[in-house]
């Protein structure tokens with residue numbers, strides 16, 4: 001029997017609003033002293049009343065529109081009840097049956113197969129974040145930091161439309177970049193501002209039935225989500241092959257050991273007893289309000305990608321790499337603007353291949369450590385384009401000035417790295433090479449043409465790679481014939 005995986009994703013996006021979702025406590029809680037950003041509302045004290053953060057509603061509409069969703073005319077909040085120590089009130093304010101955005105869709109490209117899949121977005125809803133628990137294993141105690149409780153979250157829920165871990169991974173990269181382009185959150189997975197749960201099941205290929213699904217949690221990198229999904233697919237296939245039944249459960253992913261462990265089974269699955277939040281009236285959203293937000297949306301990754309393909313004749317793959325990181329796309333635009341002599345394909349190649357290699361080597365996925373300015377980068381690659389500096393030399397220089405932004409023109413001149421334009425200088429170096437390598441000269445006279453290659457190598461070495469190998473060859477043969 002051959003099986004196919006059926007995967008759905010739920011992503012929590014933390015918003016970077018000035019204040020929390022329902023109170024005026026500051027929204028910049030990272031690196032603050034624990035429990036210093038709290039008030040009667042986010043502590044859930046009796047008699048306190050929540051009021052909705054308009055900035056968070058705007059952000060929700062922005063994301064909803066960017067995911068092709070319908071924005072609801074009326075949206076309301078509900079109480080989601082559960083007993084867990086990260087909730088002060090004993091319930092979380094979330095949205096149940098009238099979420100702010102529904103019925104979206106997003107194209108996800110599979111880089112390896114170039115197949116585009118349409119992933120349906122079931123909903124985007126608003127809710128508040130819960131407190132942060134820090135488990136102290138030394139004495140089996142738990143610390144609680146309430147600074148995060150009440151922070152605004154958007155939960156983005158897809159339909160079970162993914163058929164591989166690669167699709168899921170590419171979706172997350174795309175969603176992350178949309179959030180960043182919109183400027184509504186950092187979407188940083190490591191700091192917990194972008195959290196993903198994956199629902200995974202398998203079914204016989206060609207059938208439509210949805211089987212018991214397993215929810216996987218605790219992945220803190222996009223790559224870890226892909227690994228966890230791969231692991232789960234394999235685990236379920238093995239279980240079914242040996243006649244076991246898959247049980248619906250929640251499993252926690254341990255990325256260090258590369259395995260998932262059961263956390264909760266269906267028997268104690270939560271019954272949330274949702275009911276409408278009586279302290280917050282339903283919100284009416286007018287078409288005019290939505291349109292104003294729509295008109296102010298920035299150019300999104302997908303549109304930017306289409307523009308790059310169209311205007312600069314880039315491949316979909318190359319344009320995709322550029323737009324996946326907002327900083328990279330901006331850098332590309334700025335480098336192109338720095339000189340009219342540069343063309344899009346040439347710049348894209350330098351950024352996607354050479355700059356990428358350097359940022360990877362420096363473990364700098366987001367180009368956060370990069371100091372080189374677009375102007376200076378443009379200067380450096382112009383030196384190669386105008387044949388003044390060797391490509392390899394320029395790559396070495398790039399890795400050096402990546403974090404210093406030292407002027408490319410100055411540094412290449414002061415170190416004598418620009419290609420030799422003076423033919424007298426070349427002729428002197430060739431003369432020297434011939435004098436000090438008599439054995440090669442004799443070889444040449446005895447008909448061994450390979451001796452010329454050796455001499456070219458010597459000339460390149462002496463000129464620190466600045467000589468033009470073709471000119472060197474011509475000059476060597478000329479001088480050897482006069483010997």
Ligand SMILES: [Zn+2]
Pocket residue numbers: 020023024025037038039040041042043150
């Ligand atoms: Zn508060």
